[in-house]
Amino acid sequence: MKKTLLMMAVTLMSALQVCAQTTKVTDKDIIGVWMMEWMQFDGEKKMMCGKPLGVTTFKYYGADGEYACCEILNTDGKIILMPHEYGKYTYKAGKYSEMGRPVVSSEGFRLIDKTHFRGRWKNRSEAWKKITLPRNVIRYLVDCCKSKNVPADVQTAIKQAMFE
Numbered sequence: 001m002k003k004t005l006l007m008m009a010v011t012l013m014s015a016l017q018v019c020a021q022t023t024k025v026t027d028k029d030i031i032g033v034w035m036m037e038w039m040q041f042d043g044e045k046k047m048m049c050g051k052p053l054g055v056t057t058f059k060y061y062g063a064d065g066e067y068a069c070c071e072i073l074n075t076d077g078k079i080i081l082m083p084h085e086y087g088k089y090t091y092k093a094g095k096y097s098e099m100g101r102p103v104v105s106s107e108g109f110r111l112i113d114k115t116h117f118r119g120r121w122k123n124r125s126e127a128w129k130k131i132t133l134p135r136n137v138i139r140y141l142v143d144c145c146k147s148k149n150v151p152a153d154v155q156t157a158i159k160q161a162m163f164e
Contacts, residue, residue: 025111030091033138034059034117037127059128060142061089067098068145086145 036057040046049056054075060068067089071082089098096109104120111117115130133141150158 025114027091027093028063029111029114030061030089030117031063032061032130033133034061034128035131037116037129039127040125042123042125057084058141060138060145061091065089066142068142069098070141070145081141081144083145083148086142086148 036049036059038046038048047053055071055073058068058070058072060066065088068086069084071084073080073082085099087099090096090103091109094106094110095103097103107120109117109119117128119126119128
């Protein structure tokens with residue numbers, strides 16, 4: 001009986017160790033395209049993104065630190081992009097920062113596994129899922145996000161002509 005229990009314990013520990021090894025995530029697992037699965041503002045109901053809501057957020061993390069984020073709406077069968085920001089991110093030893101903002105704690109950004117991360121921004125909790133998109137679509141979305149960075153001379157001309 002003791003031998004059987006000992007063998008079961010060793011087998012269970014081995015299985016748990018293998019399971020832990022297969023779910024280990026590294027800093028490089030952030031690289032790729034991510035889609036918001038859901039978001040929840042404090043005190044409100046969870047909102048599912050994508051198909052049910054017709055809105056989601058796209059984030060791209062490049063191997064070289066390139067970062068892009070945009071909201072995507074599916075309205076009457078037409079996709080509408082709203083570039084949010086473009087710049088750099090860092091993720092090292094579990095410490096995350098984007099756009100030069102202060103590093104956030106594991107509550108602010110935590111890789112769950114190789115295809116899911118959870119985050120918190122201001123008063124909102126978020127869940128993200130890694131997805132696959134064709135390379136040309138990724139580049140298009142990233143380039144749209146780049147357009148968020150309006151050159152200074154263009155900003156000045158717009159301000160003078162339209163807002164002064």
